[in-house]
Amino acid sequence: MQLANKKLDWDQFLQIRQEVINSWPTGQEADLADGVAYQAQLPAKLRFAEKLEQAKQEGITLAQPRAGVALVHEHIELLRYLVDEGGADLLPTTIDSYTRQNRYNEAQAGIEESRTVGRSMLNGFPAVNHGLAACRQVVEAMSVPVQVRHGTPDARLLAEITLAGGFTAYEGGGISYNIPYAKDVPLERSIRDWQYVDRLVGYYEEQGISINREPFGPLTGTLVPPSISHSVAIVEALLAAEQGVRSITVGYGQCGNLIQDVAAIRSLEELAEEYLNRFGYQDVVLTTVFHQWMGGFPQDESKAFGVISWGAATAALAKATKVIVKTPHEAMGVPTKEANAAGIRATKQVLNMLKDQTMPETKELAAEVELIKAETRSILDRLLEFGEGDVAVGAVRAFQAGIIDVPFAPSRYNAGKILPARDYRGAVRLLDFGNLPFSEEIKDVHREKIGQRGKLEGRDPSFQMVIDDIYAIGKGMLVGKPR
Template sequence: LPLSDAAIPGDLFARMRRDNLARWPTGARVDVEEAAAFHKTLPAHKRLPAVLRRAVAEGRCLTQPRGGFATLAMQTELMRTLDRDGMADIVPTTTDSYTRNEQFVQAQRGVEESERLGRSMLNGFPLVNYGVDACRALIAGIEKPAIVLSGTAMPKLTAEIGYAGGYTGYLGSGIAYTVSYTKETTIEEGIRNYQYVDRLAALYQEHGVELHRRQPGFLTGTIIPPSIAIMTCVLDLLLAARQGVRHYGLELGQCLHLVQDAAAIRACRELCQEYLARFGYTDVFTPVTSLHWMGAWPADEAQAAALIGYGGTLAAVGGASSVTTKSTHEAIGIPTPQANAEGLRTTRMAIHVSYGVRLDGLPAHEFEVDLIKREVRAVVDRVLEMGDGDVAVGTVRAFAAGVMDIPWSPNRQVKSRVLPARDADGCIRILDAGDMPIPRDVMEIHEEKLRRRAERERVPFDHQLAVGSVYELSEPLSRLMPA
């Protein structure tokens, strides 16, 4: 079939699923009817869609870490620690890099090595190798809902096994992961792969089971202007809604600016519903998740602790429905379960002390919300025009033309002409819009704020501003500007 945003027809989807599940032996165990029956036995407190709806109704900000180890025993222990010691509201399973790249033979070797050495030799849990029943055992070991953190543009087997295994959420999307995690995968391929995952979630819905799907924000390890992240949220969301998804979360990496982050969260929530309504969808639930700083982290644990606590405050004040946490080990590697649990508790405390503080109505906040919305609408409207109303086609064409663009993307299909930098006040601005149709009056605002930084620091107004903004927060305290 030519690329389109239309829902995959049932008979075609059945054939696609058969071929997909035949790619690895554990695929044979997947049976949606049996899995739907299993999901119906889960209590509400272990179902992510229900837990998130309740958090939104109560105005609470949930905590969720990341985490994955190589063996079932290690993963069981990790998830229990995050649940109990970390008091995580949502318990994760991050897959390892071999699994993300569908190299299941190598993943198996990683499991064996890890068992031999008694420590995790993989950077996540090889969920496909272990299969459905191992996932059910993990789910049985915790008293919270669990989510698969897939980290991949090739999600079709981890989604099948994860959902059948009792995970009630799956993180990943066709645009965001393809442009931030892959070099050669085409945007069309990434979109098609996630249309499969979204259609799968809709299939469970047809069997009476609501599942959570989630867009992964941006993981390029650099800075992303909120508007560019939100454009991607809107497009990934519309693609999911077209496949029948009705419970779709959006993630936003923190800028580390109290006002801009709060504005981004609100603008994201409102723009998502605005575009859904334009497509006639009034029943899609779209909670927003705030991500602890996704750029380079300081190695000093004391400095890292500040980013963790502040990150909890940013999420709470911004009104995010959940926050995805990091640990003081972030600069060094994968955290121990204990450090991971501490990151959760630090964040939870910060949320607690920030409770009730909101910025809505403050002029600076309203200014940022308005600015973000003008940027997002200008670009997303053009993308939709370019596809004659088809989101998938418009997205592919827009990336080819640079109308949709991502800073520092590793993907060959992305122009990456757009350049962001931090301004004199600490907000992330657009230094150069490349070929993105950001309105001229909006760009003048960005430029004026960036020129002020260049003047203050006596550096030229050029791309060096953008490069410096990538690393500055990982510097030791002695090299940071005085407060």
């Protein structure tokens, strides 16, 4: 099957579907008609897309944590705790690493070991192994909507089971859940597999069931320039919309500079609307998500709360529709439910304090918005040129040519030539542009700002700046200045 950004033929979809649902025994439980009927009877309070749309209309920011454990009853207990004690507005079901790699035998072994030792031996919820009834048990036990969050290049079976199981939102995409997560998965294959997922979501939409889809915004999570993550998010939004998805949340991971982060969320929403309209997808409900800092955290809990609160403040001032919340245990591994709830409470306090405040309009903010837009359009327009107007073909060719390049990604299908570093105010710029199709005018902005930092720090811009910046927040700073 030749790759193209074209809605999958339904007979072709059904043919692929037989192979998907036969790949693990619980796949047989996923019946399309039954899944639609189950979704249709869910109350409005459990519908993710509706809650996001309402938040957007009201101009408020919702708080959503990450969470997932191996056993059903413990997972339910954890999620309930995050609502009752943390005040979460939206819930996740984070999927375990074995399931993300379609290693269901090992996930089953993790379930059995968890039952034996009495605690979770997996870093998430193995939804495929637990199957349809368990997913519905989780959904029915909640008072707020639940989303599937994972990191899976081939998420087709997981989507079949969890959507039929009543989850009303699904994270990921063929680029954002491949390039940052896998080494040897061809991009063409993962885009095709995610076209299947989006066609499934589109089918539910055709039956009157709106499932929210969210490309994974932060990518590798550390020092990712906004134009890179924006380009991936918009490509994945276009791919999803072609398959019939009508509720899309585009995301961005916090970089740390307030002006740049607010400009990023603002430009992301405007650009996504622009490109969706350009390709005729005018009936999409578009919302935004801001991810609190995804890099290294301080080990000290009080300092960690400072990082969390800064992320909450930025999300509120940027007017993101939701914010993904981190915990004060980020530097120490999987957090306790108490730590997770504490991160949500800290976030909610800041969100509530700032919900009626807006970011002042300044020349600096406007300039940053325009810079991000110019960079993103440069990438996307060249991508479309490479794909001869087809965004799916263009994405594969653009990664081959380094037109899109994700810093620090493990994938061998990523060029890995660009080199980001902070400027003297902490905004993420580029030391090395690789093959990004930026104009000399754009490149000069980056060179000037990093050059200013070099002068202030008494050193030439170099790879050492990158290293210093990666570890800076964990050491209590934003910009990695030399001692």
